[in-house]
Amino acid sequence: SESNSESRGALIVLEGLDRSGKTSQSSNLLKYLEGLGHSAELWRFPDRSTDVGQMISSYLTNKSQLDDHTVHILFSANRWEKRSLMETKLKSGTTLIVDRYSFFWGGFLAPEDGLLAPDLVLYLDIQPEKAAERAGYGGERYEQLEFQRKVARCYEVLRDASWKIIDACQPMEDIEKQLQEIVLDCVTICQKGKPLSNLWS
Ligand code: NYM
Numbered sequence: 001s002e003s004n005s006e007s008r009g010a011l012i013v014l015e016g017l018d019r020s021g022k023t024s025q026s027s028n029l030l031k032y033l034e035g036l037g038h039s040a041e042l043w044r045f046p047d048r049s050t051d052v053g054q055m056i057s058s059y060l061t062n063k064s065q066l067d068d069h070t071v072h073i074l075f076s077a078n079r080w081e082k083r084s085l086m087e088t089k090l091k092s093g094t095t096l097i098v099d100r101y102s103f104f105w106g107g108f109l110a111p112e113d114g115l116l117a118p119d120l121v122l123y124l125d126i127q128p129e130k131a132a133e134r135a136g137y138g139g140e141r142y143e144q145l146e147f148q149r150k151v152a153r154c155y156e157v158l159r160d161a162s163w164k165i166i167d168a169c170q171p172m173e174d175i176e177k178q179l180q181e182i183v184l185d186c187v188t189i190c191q192k193g194k195p196l197s198n199l200w201s
Contacts, residue, residue: 016124
């Protein structure tokens with residue numbers, strides 16, 4: 001294994017519209033890093049396994065109604081409840097590949113302030129219309145073209161020069177190769193002692 005007790009894991013986030021390929025590429029990256037002997041885990045937000053996650057899930061599946069602000073705060077709370085475990089894992093040398101984090105729709109809100117900042121954000125870039133052509137949206141709230149257009153604009157506002165923008169319409173294997181290269185660089189930099197930081201600080 002290339003990890004040692006002093007090196008930390010990297011916090012790597014994949015963002016993109018629904019159907020941009022985040023979930024497949026996240027599990028590819030996990031296998032890739034594990035194959036290289038790195039300690040790595042796959043996380044996703046929302047994490048539906050917690051109480052807060054259950055509230056989010058029932059909202060997303062139209063089983064409950066909540067106003068937008070409440071939902072944003074729940075999404076944020078869902079990250080806060082995982083913050084200390086996240087920090088523990090990273091400090092113990094485990095790299096986290098996170099399928100969505102703070103940047104989807106409203107991630108600029110104050111409740112995000114103080115969460116751990118990703119070492120890398122990989123944005124799988126796809127036109128909302130192209131994403132809609134891919135095998136059907138699952139029928140959850142937000143999985144509609146009009147809404148995804150708004151989300152795409154929101155991502156445009158939020159993203160900065162540090163994000164790696166990947167064209168999500170390339171062949172899957174090409175995307176996979178590009179992601180592997182970028183992620184390996186990031187993991188190495190973190191192992192060499194790049195400090196953890198907080199969002200928006
Ligand atoms: N979502 C996800 C938000 O609206 N805000 C957030 O902070 C996060 C993490 O949850 N359509 C939305 C985006 C998705 C929905 O996510 C469910 P997934 O990855 O399909 O389980």
